[in-house]
Amino acid sequence: MKNTGTFIKMKQQNEKIAMLTAYDYPSAKQAEEAGVDVILVGDSLGMVVLGYESTVKVTVDDMIHHGKAARRGAQDTFLVVDMPFGSFQGSVDRTLDNAMRIFQETGAEALKLEGADEVVEVTRLLTRTGIPVVAHLGLLPQTAGVIGGYRVQGKTADAAKKLIDDAKACEAAGACLIVLECIPYQLAREVTAAVSVPVIGIGAGSETDGQVLVYHDILKYGSHHLPKFVRSYAEAGEIMKNGLNAYVTEVKSGEFPAEEHRFTMKEDELQQLYG
Numbered sequence: 001m002k003n004t005g006t007f008i009k010m011k012q013q014n015e016k017i018a019m020l021t022a023y024d025y026p027s028a029k030q031a032e033e034a035g036v037d038v039i040l041v042g043d044s045l046g047m048v049v050l051g052y053e054s055t056v057k058v059t060v061d062d063m064i065h066h067g068k069a070a071r072r073g074a075q076d077t078f079l080v081v082d083m084p085f086g087s088f089q090g091s092v093d094r095t096l097d098n099a100m101r102i103f104q105e106t107g108a109e110a111l112k113l114e115g116a117d118e119v120v121e122v123t124r125l126l127t128r129t130g131i132p133v134v135a136h137l138g139l140l141p142q143t144a145g146v147i148g149g150y151r152v153q154g155k156t157a158d159a160a161k162k163l164i165d166d167a168k169a170c171e172a173a174g175a176c177l178i179v180l181e182c183i184p185y186q187l188a189r190e191v192t193a194a195v196s197v198p199v200i201g202i203g204a205g206s207e208t209d210g211q212v213l214v215y216h217d218i219l220k221y222g223s224h225h226l227p228k229f230v231r232s233y234a235e236a237g238e239i240m241k242n243g244l245n246a247y248v249t250e251v252k253s254g255e256f257p258a259e260e261h262r263f264t265m266k267e268d269e270l271q272q273l274y275g
């Protein structure tokens with residue numbers, strides 16, 4: 001399995017890191033078979049799998065449930081699980097309990113936490129405890145309610161400077177990867193050059209050390225709105241819908257099941273049955 005050392009080497013050698021979300025056994029298995037370097041069990045599962053409006057309703061138990069399934073599907077791929085909204089704020093004891101539960105019960109290689117400032121201290125604490133941490137800066141979906149929605153971050157010089165400082169602080173606190181979401185590509189390039197930990201972008205241009213996208217977005221599976229920064233690589237939703245429609249049609253028409261799908265009782269047993 002690739003590990004944090006492999007990723008640093010990849011950064012140094014300009015080899016791009018491909019990261020993708022997955023939320024259950026089959027999606028994680030597919031991601032591993034496709035050669036994805038890092039699988040993220042993101043709290044985006046709140047929207048794409050659980051049907052919530054945002055990520056804030058996702059619980060620690062949800063993350064563990066999906067994290068365990070993804071782990072079973074991808075045993076040889078570096079697995080990151082998000083700490084959900086509200087699980088790493090408040091008391092240190094509670095944060096540690098939540099982190100330890102998610103880390104131990106899922107068997108993930110690292111946990112991802114949104115934010116800087118107070119979260120930098122949490123990153124330091126978890127890292128010292130032995131739990132590798134992936135930082136997440138830029139657009140932070142868990143707190144999008146406070147800034148008034150999903151917007152591009154770091155567009156002003158001041159905001160950009162703060163973000164570069166935050167990335168350095170996360171690195172100093174021990175973060176093993178940094179995810180940058182929805183920021184100008186020039187800022188993402190700057191951050192990528194400013195730290196030695198690998199930087200993974202989503203809506204952050206092409207000059208980061210790697211890319212991450214949401215499974216359902218790249219496969220067009222589900223009916224949600226796709227952000228500007230997504231490229232879709234397959235029409236999975238359309239293919240699945242056609243399959244489901246054909247099934248219903250054939251059941252209604254009696255075309256399914258056919259003879260090859262049925263089981264047969266021997267003639268002498270049938271005689272006895274009818275008496």
Ligand code: KIV
Nearest residue numbers: 021042043044179212
């Ligand atoms: O939850 C998620 O899917 C994420 C990525 C998009 C970075 O945090």
Ligand code: NA
Nearest residue numbers: 042043044082
């Ligand atoms: Na997330």
